[in-house]
Amino acid sequence: MTLTRCGIVSLFIILAVSPTPFSQSIIQISPEKKGAHLRRNEISGQRRGVDLYCESWKFTVETNDAGIWSQVPERCVDFVKDYITGQRYLSESEAVTDSALAYAKTVEVSGNGKDAWVFDVDETLLSNVPYYNDHGFGSEIFDEHSFNEWVNLAESPGLPASVRLYKKLQELGFTIFVLTGRSEFQRNVTGNNLLYAGYSNWETLLLRGDSDQGKLASVFKSEKRKELEGEGYIIHGNSGDQWSDLIGFAVGRRSFKLPNPLYVVP
Numbered sequence: 001m002t003l004t005r006c007g008i009v010s011l012f013i014i015l016a017v018s019p020t021p022f023s024q025s026i027i028q029i030s031p032e033k034k035g036a037h038l039r040r041n042e043i044s045g046q047r048r049g050v051d052l053y054c055e056s057w058k059f060t061v062e063t064n065d066a067g068i069w070s071q072v073p074e075r076c077v078d079f080v081k082d083y084i085t086g087q088r089y090l091s092e093s094e095a096v097t098d099s100a101l102a103y104a105k106t107v108e109v110s111g112n113g114k115d116a117w118v119f120d121v122d123e124t125l126l127s128n129v130p131y132y133n134d135h136g137f138g139s140e141i142f143d144e145h146s147f148n149e150w151v152n153l154a155e156s157p158g159l160p161a162s163v164r165l166y167k168k169l170q171e172l173g174f175t176i177f178v179l180t181g182r183s184e185f186q187r188n189v190t191g192n193n194l195l196y197a198g199y200s201n202w203e204t205l206l207l208r209g210d211s212d213q214g215k216l217a218s219v220f221k222s223e224k225r226k227e228l229e230g231e232g233y234i235i236h237g238n239s240g241d242q243w244s245d246l247i248g249f250a251v252g253r254r255s256f257k258l259p260n261p262l263y264v265v266p
């Protein structure tokens, strides 16, 4: 008997598509176990679904794709709580500091005191997580009155990654400017809080004066940075948790965005 060319090909196809005797038994689970297995999977699947949704939401916040929003979405409040009180927030801010320092070390500091670095205050140098812990982790509409009471305590801890960056930049010879959307009436408590949190020897603490009230943070901060440039400072780096800290004009040579899924300031 001879196989035709066509017959050999047909034989190969039949062998290739016929199921192996094992394929059935591998996926077979007893009906009882199958139920428990599915329920567990459904629950962890739902959780994974929420985490995935909230991870993606956080991505849009950090990239400024989300634009202006006023409250953390209801389904992401636990996610934000776990993030901001856990290792991930600390780790991500340390990663930002690593990037900032890697860059800072490449800057040739002139020694004339004009090599500047600008820092924001809230959620940059200082952390208000204890306040947001008592106010729904960003799920409540911002309440200026209760926040200002918290500011008056001057007890905000320093963000560890920023304490490290701040001190290292001073060692490298940078002049530090602190530029905040807080108002002049909060100068003393803000200064005290910065000292309490381990910061010292900043060049100037810049706050909103009367004529700055009502300005967008991005406008107010750009104007202040422009003034610094006018005084001959070179802004090598700018660190902030809000895009409004970093955009506009006189933005500096490099920006370093810290994470903040709690709130947005335009």
Ligand SMILES: *[C@@H]1O[C@H](CO)[C@@H](O)[C@H](O)[C@H]1NC(C)=O
Residues within 6 Å of the ligand: 188, 189, 190, 191, 192, 195
């Ligand atoms: C805040 O005011 C007190 C009392 O006038 C003063 O002793 C302190 O040095 C001030 N703090 C800062 C940081 O300026």
Ligand SMILES: [Mg+2]
Residues within 6 Å of the ligand: 120, 121, 122, 123, 124, 240, 241, 242
């Ligand atoms: Mg801030």
